[in-house]
Amino acid sequence: MNIAKNMEVIFITALALASVTTLAHAAAPAHRAATPLIQQVDTSAPMAVVTITAKRLTAAQKAQLGN
Numbered sequence: 001m002n003i004a005k006n007m008e009v010i011f012i013t014a015l016a017l018a019s020v021t022t023l024a025h026a027a028a029p030a031h032r033a034a035t036p037l038i039q040q041v042d043t044s045a046p047m048a049v050v051t052i053t054a055k056r057l058t059a060a061q062k063a064q065l066g067n
Helices: 007-026 059-066
Strands: none
Touching: none
């Protein structure tokens, strides 16, 4: 039952450990914090069009899928 008596210390220690690791990972090196490269988009390619042809479900079919 010592864990119940020391729960406050365990909580504060876990919180401190989580805070320290968060701050340690938050600092990014300068070469990684640089602006990302912008990709060029090929505008000459035709746009892809997707056509969906399907019948709508009836109320009975929707109820069957819901179960």
